Structure formats: structure tokens, C-alpha cells
Amino acid sequence: MSTSDKTRKLRSAEWFGRQDSYGFIYRSWMKNQGHPAEMFQGKPVIGICNTWSDLTPCNGHLRALAEHVKRGVYAAGGFPVEFPVMSLGESNMRPTTMLFRNLASMDVEASIRANPLDAVVLLVGCDKTTPASLMGAASVDLPTIVVSGGPMLSGRWKGKPIGSGTDVIRFKEAVRAGSMSVDEFMASEAAMSRSAGSCMTMGTASTMASICEGLGIALPENGAIPAVDARRQAFAFASGRRAVEMVWEDLRMSKILTRAAFLNAVRLNAALGGSTNAVVHLLALAGRLGVEFSLDDWDAAGRDIPCLVNLMPSGQYLMEDFFHAGGVPSVLGEIAGRLEADALTVTGRSIGESHVSPEVHDRNVIFPLDAPFKPAGGIAVLRGNLAPGGAVIKPSAATPRLMQHSGPAIVFDDADDLKARIDDPDLPIDENTVLVLRNCGPKGYPGMAEIGNLPIPRRMLEKGVLDMVRISDARMSGTAFGTVVLHVAPESAAGGPLALVRDGDIITLDVAARRLHLEVDEAELEARRQALEPFVSPYTRGWEKLYVEHVQQADTGADLDFLVGGSGDYVPRVSH
Template sequence: MSDHTDEKPKHLRSTEWFGKTDKMGFIYRSWMKNQGHPIHMFDGRPVIGICNTWSELTPCNAHLRDFAEAVKRGVYEAGGFPVEFPITSLGETLMKPTAMLFRNLASMDAEESIRANPIDGVVLLTGCDKTTPSTVMGAASVDLPTIVVPGGPMLNGKYRGQNIGSGTHVWKFSDDVRTGQMTPKDYIFAESCMSRSNGHCMTMGTASTMACMVESLGLTLPGAAAIPAVDARKKLLAHMSGMRIVEMVKEDLKISKILTRKAFENSIRVNAAVGGSTNFIIHLLAIAGRMGVELELDDFDKLGSRIPLLVNLMPSGKYLMEDFFYAGGLPVVLNEMQEYLHKDVMTVNGKTMGENIAEADCNCYNRDVIYPIDQPILKEAGIAVIKGNLSEDGAVIKPSAATPALMKHRGRAVVFETIEDYHARVDDPDLDIDETCVMVLKNVGPVGYPGMPEVGNMGLPKKILAKGVTDMVRISDGRMSGTAYGTVILHVSPESAIGGTLAFVQNGDMIELDVANRSLHLDIPKEELAHRRRNWAAPQPPTDRGYVRLYVNHVMQASKGADLDFLVGKSGSEVARDSH
């Protein structure tokens, strides 16, 4: 962190509110004074917005009120004026149909709240999956000095002498109950064992992936990603972030100076090394789109698919985020990866990534958690982008969480037209399916099931599980939780609901997957495919009102980040005209 200075910036946005001596200045200051703020808070010091995604309906973020107070202490200490404000909170654990439907809405909430108010710099308090990308997307569109404070993972789950991971063990335990290997009573008991402290998923699911994403982008203070939510050092991080954002305002260190193409390339490579979620792709594409940085789906394959896997965390490994922190956290990974990174990129502490690596404690304290670069867990582990006549614009798979023997596979399609169709038939004893088949789920993409839910990792039929089979090739235009695992093809684009080839797959069709050659092929004659296309009718939209209608009419495909088309490109922080 750079040395603190009492020097005030030459111009602040907030002076357009609090620096006025006319009627409007009276109004702005007077109403703020009803909270007990003294007059010297309006003397030209930086006003810091604390964007809080706290909500009791978002369990992962339920502790963020405490973090906001820690941030405020840091802001006051550095000579700033902190003001906390709420935005839409997105909890993947409770929201229906999926929190992803509302990511873009929350980003608009963040963007307009920041732009419309007397804010010179912003601290983003994040946690559950979508709260991180939504707030970063909103802040990117305004382009003020911005720093992120990730809420942190829960403590390791503990169940009868073993570590259990949020999400990852949910899928396992659910299958165990279905096959009689676990009693319903034990299943209920495990719920409390899994979620035993404040914080988000402690696996390398999407929430942890997002925390690693913002640190690798340079948007957090070094070492922020892995600190558990209940560790006192997390509040220390919040306090120091509050101090630092005041300095960032004085230095005019805007988010656009940090979120460069090089920073995005670094983040893609780091995500591969930590075994991050496939959801990372959709969120990073959306953030890049807001910044006006050119980033394409193919870049994730070109830049990340050959990166070695260094972090041994569920669902790709056996440890959890608490172990990752004790082993040294992301600074150790960055140090190991130096040859792959752009070390000259700027970060929020005013230093380059290379300088941060040089100054950090990069010693690894558990080599079974973080492997050295020359002895990785897997030599090539990044997310692979696959294309073919079944995914013209691309689909993705996470090799580190897949079964190697299924990475090249030819099988008969068993098709579920909707998620409701899947639930109705998957455990039917008469379902014509065996372990060599390919399970296909349609109409769960951005438009088809608005928001693109995490249902792509379809549970296997009970009669398949009874054989001891734990994985099959599964294909959909939806997403899967970052805590999930399996040979799952996701984000098929274009999606079935808008007439992508996935819409025309029928039971019995042969599908060929070849991950090494990046191929996904529906093996039917072109004439037959054309015939099916001519006879296809698009499904009816789910609603004709409100935000969902706006979303369906304007959402882009997964290959472009599933943002709303009219939100692409930052629009700046221009101050609106006075209305009185």
C-alpha cells in the first residue's frame, strides 16, 4: 500500500453536491446532517460509497454488515467520508428460478446507484456467486476508483471425522440417499455439518472462483480471496481496503486502469490453475464487455486450457478453501505462475502484480494443497471450449472435474425437452438408457429458462447409480454449480430456445464428443437436420411483463457473457443535472 497523504484531490464528483453554496448545496448537506454528520464531513474530503450486498436471504452475505463497519473505520482513518448503500442481493441458494436471471438487474442497480449519488470511490462488498460479477459489472460501467472486499468462504464442513464441501457433497449425499447408501436422518444431520459458519461455499465453487477472479484481476488487496469469513484477518482486510480506497481517489486510480486486456488474460490463466468454475467464463466475458475490452470465448481455450492445475480443492481435488488459505492462498499460486502472467499490470494497491508477488509471503505451507508449477496435479486443466454442429458458437467443459475415459465418447442421445421433463422421467425404470448414452437437456439457456440455471449436471438415473456408475456424458445449454463435477458439456450456444442445433436433437441420435480435438458433433445427415429445423416452433416466452420480459428480449448468448445487449460498454460517471 502506498504511503498515506493528507493531500486532497483537485476535483471530486461529490463537490457537485456538497461543495455548492446555493439552495441545492443546502438541501444536499442538510438532509445528510439528519444522520449526525458534522459539517467537516463536507469539506471536500473523498466520499466513499460502500456497496453492500448484505441480506438475510443471501446466507453467504449475511455477515457483510460487520464488514461494512470495518470498511468505514478504514475510510475515516484515511480522511474520507464513508456512506453505505444497499443494492439487490443475489443468493444462489434460495432465489428462484436462478440468481443468474437477476445478475444483470443487480449490475444496473449498482451502476445507477453509484452514478446517481455523490460518490468519489466505491468499495464492493461481495460474497455469493453473482454478487461479485454484478457489482463489478456495475462499477465498471461507471469507472470510478473501485476496490473489492470478498466476503470469504465458510469454515470447512465437518461430518463424522471427514471434511465435506458445500455443494460438492450435496450431489454425492443426494445420490447416496437415492440409492439407499445414506439414511434420510443422516442426510438432515449433514446439513448442519456442512454449513457451520458465516461465509460462502468453501469449495472452489463459483463464489470462491469469483474471489480468486477479482484478486487475479488486481481489484483486491493481495491475499484477499482465501481468508475465511470468520477469520479476524478478513475484517482487517476490510479496514485496510477502506483506507486504500481513499488513496485511490486521490491518485485517480480508476477501475479502467486496472481492468485491461492483460488483466483479463491473467485472470483466465489463474482460473485454470486453481480449477475454477465454468461460470467464470460467463462472468468475465460480461465484465470485459462492460469495460469495452475485446474478449472472446475462444480466448479462454487459447489462454487457459493448457495451464497446469496447481490447487487441490473440491470439486477437482480433496481440500477446501480454509486449507487453501493456510497453505498460502492465491499469492503462492501467482508466484508459481509468474512465467504465465503479465506482471506489469496495475492493481488497486498502486503497485504492479509483479511488485506484489515480490513483496508477498509466497512460501507454500502445504504442498498437498498447492502444487509447484513443475510438478502440477494435471499438466493441462483449464476449461476447454468445444465447437461443432451441435455448438456452432461454442460450449464448455471443465476437464479437471470430468472422467478421463469419457473425454472421447460416442453415445446414443437420451433427450429431456425441459427440466420438468427430466424430473418426471429420469428415475422411470422403463427409461431407455444405459451408461454409454449421452443425456441431453434442452431449454435451460439464457432465454429458454430465463437466467440459465445450474441444472446442467443432471443427476444420473437411479438404475444407473445402482450399477455403481457415477458419471455419464451430459449436454445442455444451461450452467452447473461450480461445486459440481462430472463430464458435463455446458453453455451450448446458440441455445435450443432460439433455434440452436441442440433444439433438434432427438432420442436415438448419435453424439460424438472429442475434447482433445475440441469437437461436439451430432451425427445425422444435413438433410435431416434441415428438415427438423423447418418443422421446429420456438417455445412461448415465459412472461410478457416486467424485468423478465426485458431480460428475454435483450439477453445475449452465453458465448457473449449473457449480459443485456444495451449494457455493453462503459458509460462513465457524468453527474446528472439538479432537479430543483
């Protein structure tokens, strides 16, 4: 194909290639930034979609990283243009960033669609910025490549490694149990977050960055290079260069994010001991692309893959150790025989050809498939009369003896009720009690907050009980752990069976059988159902109102109903 033929195929030519007053306006105003005329003469325009924000600490270094992407774009003969989109900072935003994931995705989609872009580099990091950016870009379907910001350096305090989120939870429970002072707790702050980057545990940020390799939407090693390692900058350069090449190859997202890619991501998540949050994010992403991929695929594809990676919260090491051990390519190498090896990636080659490494440098961190770190990997999908739409549990983070359990329920009607009563000394509980939290799903919170790992009651902690079965329609932080059943669908606010549970009802959890059952006869449940008061949202305006009216349930990804399915890379018409 000649250069002129290539140029005519550029989407950006609809803006910069025009020889009329519109073209004059598009080029002239861009030139006030010092861009020479040659930048508008058939060069692919590469958008650098930046989720940087001072309020998103995980992404606080992305402005500097963008410069390395630009260098790569220039080196390959492209024209890089950086633009901001809504950033979602997990540590600061209230009530929960998940409430705004779909809003951020709309920002990404609109920003890409409305501008003269031929390809996009997604600069992401914190938990929701990765799925939000992917979802928005998928709806436009241009050539797209992900560059994650990378994890922080390992935390270290009193000579021991400490991990983001995971040790916050452990320390908090230790304070509640009286085995750690508040002063000690506060002193550990600076030792935990000591460099730029996202959580250095296998929480949601690291899970999603790693899964981008499994999906094939990022170059190899995206998941684990530390944020402050010079190799992260070189990685950004290579990704910018590759984005230009993808334009000429017309290598769009839809060619990469196929059903095979999603199945590979599920298997990788199992081997990593990855976050349960990946479930709702990948379901939503598949929905944007129209890919056949369901909650049951999470169970079926990942069920036979054990946990191979000894990282917090399932294990003891941190992301820096994981990188030095070989990172995601080494894990993909261990499960190579279970992958859809022909799935295409952003390299232009298959995942089997480009992303898999046979080398593992530290067997204390990455275990072999035939002698895994933990036999139970993956995400188990539970069903039964308490979760007809499904619920999930992360076996690698759970207590084995509780994976088959029956006990009486104690019900908390919402997050405020939980906070008010969890440490009540008169609460009728023992180690067999099942803690139930409702009205914390997509509609009920709203936004499906990460409060599913209910705190263990202080009275139990003082007795040495460190885990109990907990069930909710909420989510759980990817850095959390415990025998926690999440994403119960339909949620309470949508009239799901969780709304019918009463104190003392016996609940049976059987992970091996994939069963979650409320031991109450159907006639009684129907009587309770008839007595239910309908959910009334307190939101009467703005984004929250739109969200509650249109959000889907967790089992299909909690996207907005009118965003499911993409509309392609059409060029908006010019103004008249």
C-alpha cells in the same frame, strides 16, 4: 497538486461543494445522521456498496464487515457512506439468481451514478453478487476495490471434511443409490454450514473472490481468508484505506481491468480448477468495459495451465486449508512466468510486484507447476455443429475416460421433463448414453439455471456408474463435478442445434480436439430445423419480459444487449 486542486477534482464536490440551495439541501439532510461539517469539506466520499441480506446467507455478515471498511476510510481522511443494493442469495432465490444478475448490476450502476461518490468499495460474497457488482461499477468507472466476505469454516461430519455443494451432490446421489439413508443426509446439514461466509469449496463464490485478485481489482489475499478470521476484518480496513488513496491517484476500474488482467484471470482460474460460471461473468464484465476478450481467449490463455489446487470439487481439501497453504498469492507465484506481470492492480503496482508470493506452506493443497495436481486445468471451449457458438467443459472435474466419447442421445426437453423421466426404469440407457437437456439457457429457462449437471439415472447408479457425458445449454454449480458440457450456444430457445437432437442420435465429444459433433447429416438437420416451432416466452410483464427480450447468449456473457459498453462517471444534472 495542492489540496484545493485535488478537491476541485472530486466528483462529490458537484454535490457537497456547492454554495447554493442545492448544496444546502445535500449537506443539511446528510447532517441529520450526525456527520460534522468537516466531512463535506473536500474529503473523498467512499461508497460502500453492500450486498448484505438476511436472505443471502453467504453475505449475512457483511454489515459488520462494512464497519471495518469505514474505519479504514476514516483513517485515510475519507468520508464513508454505506448503501444497500439488490442481493442475490444462491441458496434461496427462485428460479435462479442468474436471472437477476443483470438486474442487480443495474441497481449497482444507478446507485453509484446518482449519488455523490468518488470511489466505491464493493462488499460481495455469494456467487452472483460479485459479478453483478463489478458489472454495475464498471459501467460507471470510478476508482473501485472489491472486498469479499470470505468462505465459511470447513464443514466436518463423522470425523471427515465435507464441502458446501459438492458433498450435497454426492450425498444426494448416495441417497438415490440406496447407500445413504435420508436421516443421515438430513443430519449432515448443520455440519456443513457452520459459520458465516460463502461456500468453502472452489465453487463460484470462492472462484470469483479469487479471480478478483487475478484481475487486480482486490488486494492480495481477498480470495481465501475465512469469513470469521480476524484477518478478514483487517483486510476490510486496509481496503477502505486504499480506496481513499485510489481517488487521489485517479485509479479507475478501466485502468485495471484491461485485456491483460482478463488473461491473468483465465490463467488463475485454470490453476485453481475454478468454476465454469466464471466464463459468463468475465465475458459480461469485459463487455461492459469494451475490452477485447472472447470465449476463445478462455481456451487459448488457460489451455496450457494445469490444475494446481487440490480443492473440492476437483480435489479433496477446502478453502480454509487453501488459505493456510498460501492462498491465491501462492498460486500466482507458481504461474508467475505465465502471467501478464505488468498488469496494474488496485495497489497501484503491477500484479507481479504486489500479488505474487513465492511461498507455499502445504504442497498437499497447492502443487508446483512442474508436478501439478491434475494435468488438465482451465476451461475447454468446444465447437462443432452442435455448438457453433461454443460450449464449455471443466476438464479437472471430468472423468478422463469420457473426455473422448461417442454415444446415443437421450433428450430431455426441459427441466420438468428431466425430473419426470430421469429415473424411469424403461428409459433406454446404458453407460454409453449421452444425456441431453435443452431449453435451459438464458432465454429458455429463463436465466440459465445451474441444472446442467444432470443427475445420473438411478438404474446406472445402482450399477456403479457414477459419471456419464451430459450436455446442455444450462450452467452448472461451481461446486459440481462430472463430464458435463455446458453453455451450448446458441441455446435451444434461440433456435440453436441443441433443439434438433433426437433420441438415438450419435453425439461425439472430443475434448482434446475441442469438438462437439452431432452425427447427423446436414440435410436431415435442415429438415428438422424447418419443422421447429418458434420459442414463445411465457413472460408478458416485468423484469422477466425485459430479460428474455434483451438477454444475449452465453458465449458473450448473457448480459442485456443495451448494457454492453459503459457510459462513464458523468454526473446527473440537478433537478429544476
